[in-house]
Amino acid sequence: MAYLPILCYPDPRLHKVAQPVQVVDxxxxxxxxxxxxxxxxxxxxxxxxxxxxxHERVIVIDVSEERDQPLVLINPELVWTSPTTHLNEEGCLSxxxxxxxxxxxxAVHARALDRHGVVQTIxxxxxxxxxxQHEMDHLMGKVFVEYLSPLKRNRIKTKMLKxxxxxxx
Ligand code: NI
Numbered sequence: 001m002a003y004l005p006i007l008c009y010p011d012p013r014l015h016k017v018a019q020p021v022q023v024v025d026x027x028x029x030x031x032x033x034x035x036x037x038x039x040x041x042x043x044x045x046x047x048x049x050x051x052x053x054x055h056e057r058v059i060v061i062d063v064s065e066e067r068d069q070p071l072v073l074i075n076p077e078l079v080w081t082s083p084t085t086h087l088n089e090e091g092c093l094s095x096x097x098x099x100x101x102x103x104x105x106x107a108v109h110a111r112a113l114d115r116h117g118v119v120q121t122i123x124x125x126x127x128x129x130x131x132x133q134h135e136m137d138h139l140m141g142k143v144f145v146e147y148l149s150p151l152k153r154n155r156i157k158t159k160m161l162k163x164x165x166x167x168x169x
Pocket of ligand 1: 093094134135138
């Protein structure tokens, strides 16, 4: 396993659209292991392959308190969304230190392959539902700050670039 560097907003590579995984093989399983290690190390609850500069439809999630219930979603699709939505305070490993409200479905049903290539259907609500929607956005090249007003987004962009400049000094 290896820790993978996480792309930071506004890196343009975060806006690439991920391609479907053709076959869940040893390469994909190694990617999943690395992504899980990276997510746990970064203390995140979800990570999309896009964020580690791999543009294939792979997501790892763990919303459990104990950090011992990894969920792997390969080629995820939403097969049902609740008629109701709510505003949820979100953050992202690619936008460190920024939290803001995004409107999300209260519940979703997602169909995806697991790390063995077996189809699973996940019925999610609360934090897991939000997390699935947030990570699936990443696979479409969308970062949560893009739901915010242009003013807020520009402010965040400026702040991120400044932090990145200071870090690279
Ligand atoms: Ni994120």
